[in-house]
Amino acid sequence: MTIAYLEAIRLALGESLDEDPRVFLYGQDIAGAFGGAFKVTKGIAERHQDRVLNSPISEDAMAGIAIGAALEGMRPVIEFQFADFATIAFNQFVNHAATIHWRTGRSCPFVARLPVGGTPGGGPFHSQMPESWLSHHPGLVVVAPATVADAYFMLKDAIACLDPVMFCEHKYLYYHLKADFDKTRAEHLPLGAAAIRRGGGDCTIISYSGMVHEALRAAEILSRDHDLDCEVIDLRCLRPLDTETILNSVARTGRVVVATESWPFGGVAAEVLALVSSEGFSHLDAPPRRLCALDTPIPFHPDLFAAHHPDAERIADVVLETMAF
Amino acid sequence: MKPQPQKLPSIASPKASDPASINDLRVRHLRWMILARALDDRMCKLKAQNLVPGSVFTGRGQEAFSAAGGMLLRPGDVFAPLIRDQAGRLAFGETIIDVVRTCMGKRTSSMRGRDGNIHRGNIDLGLLPMISHLGAMVSVVVGMLMARRFQGKLVGNDLCVGMASIGDGGMNAGALHEAVNAAAVEKLPMVLLVANNQVAYSTFNDRTYACKDLVDRAAGYGFNGQSCDGTDAAACLAAIGDAVARARRGEGPQMVVATLLRLAGHGLHDPADYITPELKSRFGDCIQLDSNTLKIQGVLSEQDIERLWEDARTLISAAVEQAQTEPDPDPGQETWNAYAEPDLKKVRT
Numbered sequence: 001m002t003i004a005y006l007e008a009i010r011l012a013l014g015e016s017l018d019e020d021p022r023v024f025l026y027g028q029d030i031a032g033a034f035g036g037a038f039k040v041t042k043g044i045a046e047r048h049q050d051r052v053l054n055s056p057i058s059e060d061a062m063a064g065i066a067i068g069a070a071l072e073g074m075r076p077v078i079e080f081q082f083a084d085f086a087t088i089a090f091n092q093f094v095n096h097a098a099t100i101h102w103r104t105g106r107s108c109p110f111v112a113r114l115p116v117g118g119t120p121g122g123g124p125f126h127s128q129m130p131e132s133w134l135s136h137h138p139g140l141v142v143v144a145p146a147t148v149a150d151a152y153f154m155l156k157d158a159i160a161c162l163d164p165v166m167f168c169e170h171k172y173l174y175y176h177l178k179a180d181f182d183k184t185r186a187e188h189l190p191l192g193a194a195a196i197r198r199g200g201g202d203c204t205i206i207s208y209s210g211m212v213h214e215a216l217r218a219a220e221i222l223s224r225d226h227d228l229d230c231e232v233i234d235l236r237c238l239r240p241l242d243t244e245t246i247l248n249s250v251a252r253t254g255r256v257v258v259a260t261e262s263w264p265f266g267g268v269a270a271e272v273l274a275l276v277s278s279e280g281f282s283h284l285d286a287p288p289r290r291l292c293a294l295d296t297p298i299p300f301h302p303d304l305f306a307a308h309h310p311d312a313e314r315i316a317d318v319v320l321e322t323m324a325f
Numbered sequence: 326m327k328p329q330p331q332k333l334p335s336i337a338s339p340k341a342s343d344p345a346s347i348n349d350l351r352v353r354h355l356r357w358m359i360l361a362r363a364l365d366d367r368m369c370k371l372k373a374q375n376l377v378p379g380s381v382f383t384g385r386g387q388e389a390f391s392a393a394g395g396m397l398l399r400p401g402d403v404f405a406p407l408i409r410d411q412a413g414r415l416a417f418g419e420t421i422i423d424v425v426r427t428c429m430g431k432r433t434s435s436m437r438g439r440d441g442n443i444h445r446g447n448i449d450l451g452l453l454p455m456i457s458h459l460g461a462m463v464s465v466v467v468g469m470l471m472a473r474r475f476q477g478k479l480v481g482n483d484l485c486v487g488m489a490s491i492g493d494g495g496m497n498a499g500a501l502h503e504a505v506n507a508a509a510v511e512k513l514p515m516v517l518l519v520a521n522n523q524v525a526y527s528t529f530n531d532r533t534y535a536c537k538d539l540v541d542r543a544a545g546y547g548f549n550g551q552s553c554d555g556t557d558a559a560a561c562l563a564a565i566g567d568a569v570a571r572a573r574r575g576e577g578p579q580m581v582v583a584t585l586l587r588l589a590g591h592g593l594h595d596p597a598d599y600i601t602p603e604l605k606s607r608f609g610d611c612i613q614l615d616s617n618t619l620k621i622q623g624v625l626s627e628q629d630i631e632r633l634w635e636d637a638r639t640l641i642s643a644a645v646e647q648a649q650t651e652p653d654p655d656p657g658q659e660t661w662n663a664y665a666e667p668d669l670k671k672v673r674t
Contacts, residue, residue: 024475051475056510058503061464065507068468071448074475076468091500092464095456098663103440106448107665138663156674162665192669240669 494525
């Protein structure tokens with residue numbers, strides 16, 4: 001059956017509510033027939049009226065409520081309307097949820113669903129990628145599914161995870177990414193594992209979230225036009241990082257390009273390059289490269305927006321520069 | 326290592342369900358106030374002896390209000406104290422030994438030296454380990470009460486109660502506003518104790534809020550609000566007792582605002598010379614006032630009160646002696662792991 005990325009999230013949420021009385025959903029506009037700003041909870045909200053609750057516009061309280069309910073044995077899933085608004089919950093996430101296990105020995109299992117990433121016209125406050133500042137803090141698990149199957153499996157695994165999980169779901173993929181999905185046959189990797197989406201020996205392209213699809217397209221271009229065989233890694237889980245898969249791939253290819261939709265400074269791409277440079281230096285045949293969004297707030301106009309973040313063509317250009325080193 | 330619930334030695338549990346007379350209640354209240362004051366005093370001495378890392382934050386002047394909150398709760402309730410709540414914590418069930426261990430950063434403490442002083446707690450007892458960000462604990466109490474409602478535990482007319490502390494400073498934090506509003510929307514049995522001690526660190530109320538009285542905000546949030554003189558022990562018991570009873574009966578969230586004065590600096594490091602003699606002269610010391618009242622009313626003699634202090638100091642000395650023999654955390658033995666999941670690569674449903 002062909003389903004969209006958003007429908008995979010809805011499926012995982014609906015099944016979790018059906019199967020586990022500890023699960024409840026809390027967020028703005030998610031209840032009843034309305035079913036959320038992006039309609040993720042449409043249908044399931046009506047089926048589980050007692051456990052799908054609208055919240056006030058109070059992101060800090062949403063996160064604090066998730067922490068409290070998790071400590072009392074529930075498995076809360078809180079929906080942020082846009083990941084940009086998770087800044088309001090920053091304190092509860094990084095100072096509270098992230099520190100509870102370390103400080104007290106108790107686990108704090110909840111999922112914060114964060115619609116991330118840009119869409120044309122979204123502008124500076126509805127397009128951001130929060131994974132870099134969230135993953136800076138020990139104690140938070142930060143994941144970013146890029147496929148329909150991962151949207152389903154990673155959400156179910158995130159709900160099962162004992163730690164607070166920041167679930168970065170890309171809102172461009174919501175309706176634009178569709179795939180055949182059969183949960184009994186689809187590949188289901190563990191939550192903390194990276195995936196090799198395409199094998200190849202010439203250069204490793206590392207990405208996550210929506211940018212994985214540009215990386216795969218870049219690999220196609222490089223294969224078709226330049227006879228290059230690129231390996232594409234989808235990190236899936238950004239914190240903790242699957243360092244083994246990254247280093248093993250670089251050992252095979254000797255070249256690495258990291259492509260993200262996020263800003264460059266202090267980001268996940270920088271972390272991957274630090275890892276490759278310090279622990280995989282002997283494997284490298286060329287300087288590791290990163291390709292990130294431009295270092296400004298995210299622009300409103302579709303033309304400016306398109307120029308702001310990497311695409312397949314630009315990734316392919318950087319891979320060619322790396323190959324020519 | 327989970328923190329284990331421990332019994333407080335010697336002092337009978339104030340949460341026992343025996344039909345205590347008002348006088349018994351008031352004597353037990355004074356005992357918690359004195360125990361907290363004596364413990365705060367001892368922690369200050371330990372700091373002077375360089376046995377306590379970090380600063381020491383006391384609840385001096387706020388014991389009557391805080392102890393009343395803690396002792397009017399019962400097992401199964403939730404309490405989110407703040408830094409001035411030594412008295413309420415003890416009355417709710419925190420042990421003296423854990424206070425001493427945590428302040429000394431001992432490996433045996435509930436926080437194992439990873440966190441210290443007023444951030445201690447025992448989630449198994451419903452005593453939340455506060456973070457330093459004011460207002461942040463209140464939504465956690467909301468979440469705990471919501472969880473109990475999901476679990477079918479919030480039914481009937483004798484509900485469990487979630488109590489949270491805040492002050493005149495914290496009342497202006499965004500997190501507090503969000504949490505209090507959410508508690509009211511959910512009509513939860515929450516009691517918010519607001520200790521208006523006149524000063525947020527060194528900033529007086531005229532620079533922290535502009536409404537006439539903080540209790541005026543109760544109606545704005547959809548809370549039932551009441552005020553009391555925070556230096557008057559009987560008034561604190563009456564106001565909080567009424568608020569807790571209303572919450573238990575299902576009348577929704579309650580706010581109790583106490584007027585009092587912080588009789589110390591923000592922490593031991595702060596001489597608080599910004600508190601003028603004129604301001605000090607307007608507020609009494611709740612422990613002195615209550616001791617005098619109970620003596621005048623013939624409930625306790627001077628000797629009885631002296632014995633309460635002696636008993637408190639004896640208990641505290643025993644705890645300090647024990648804690649001093651206990652090990653500090655060992656960096657070489659630490660797991661240095663912030664995650665509950667041992668291996669994310671094994672998490673697969």
